[in-house]
Amino acid sequence: MSISESDLITSLQASLPQDVLMELLKEYKHIKQQFFLNKFRPTELNAGRFAECVLRLLEFVDSGSCTPFGTQLNSENIINRLLNNVSLPNTIRFFIPRLTRVILDVRNKRDVAHVGGEVNPNYSDSLFIIHAVDWILTEIIRHYHSCSIDQAAEIVSLINKIRIPIIDEFNGFIRVLDTSLKTADKILVILHSKQPDRVAEQDLRKWVEYKNSTDFRKKILIVLHKDALIHYEGGMCSLTRKGILFVEKNIPSNILLV
DSSP states (O other), rough: OOOOHHHHHHTTTTTTTTHHHHHHHHHHHHHHHHHHHOOOHHHHHHHHHHHHHHHHHHHHHHSSOOOOOOOOHHHHHHHHHHHHHTOOOOOOOIIIIHHHHHHHHHHHGGGGGOOTTTTTOHHHHHHHHHHHHHHHHHHHHHHHTTTTHHHHHHHHHHHOOOEESEEEEEEEEEEOTTTSSOOOHHHHHHHOOOTTTTTEEHHHHHHHOOOOOHHIIIIIIHHHHTTEEEEEEEEEEEEEEHHHHHHHHHSSSEEEEE
């Protein structure tokens, strides 16, 4: 099965509100990315927002409308209403609401236990959350995309990709993390991240680890300047409008990690 995120939203929005679906998937992807980067507390915080999106979806299923974003969500009222709606499948009526309650409690109450001398539970909390959000999303897709649980799990795996920004910075040292890029493209990516500021030639050469300064100037910077992708003058470089369009059209801003 091959389905894009936009296709998934299109297929689900017949039954569920599009704005909540989009926010749900955004928070889901952020949870996975933060966990991959060992940022366990942000994982828990994003999981709370994910749970609030889930409750809005279930509120819509139950009543035909949902609490707008920016308005306080009455979680307990939504969960109790779902429990009393005997027309709903057990997964929607019982399991997902109760699991979202646990996720919200992890966000709101778990830090109370983080006292001195205690082993910090953030990793185990986040591990629980990672499996919980996978299961919840799989079940939502299974029920409202009209597919089997195996197909739903496959769809989740397709959107369950870790993406990290192509640029990283270490105390002022810029690294382009996509090592497959040619030197010229790395230069363009760095300048794009720094715009509208100009960047010194020697900094660019250092950051892309190009040893020969003469070749760097003649074979990279002057060529980019002639192609009007950068403006190179007085040892300083900046991206042109043409260069900005080239980067945004041809070079992905993040790296996909399976």
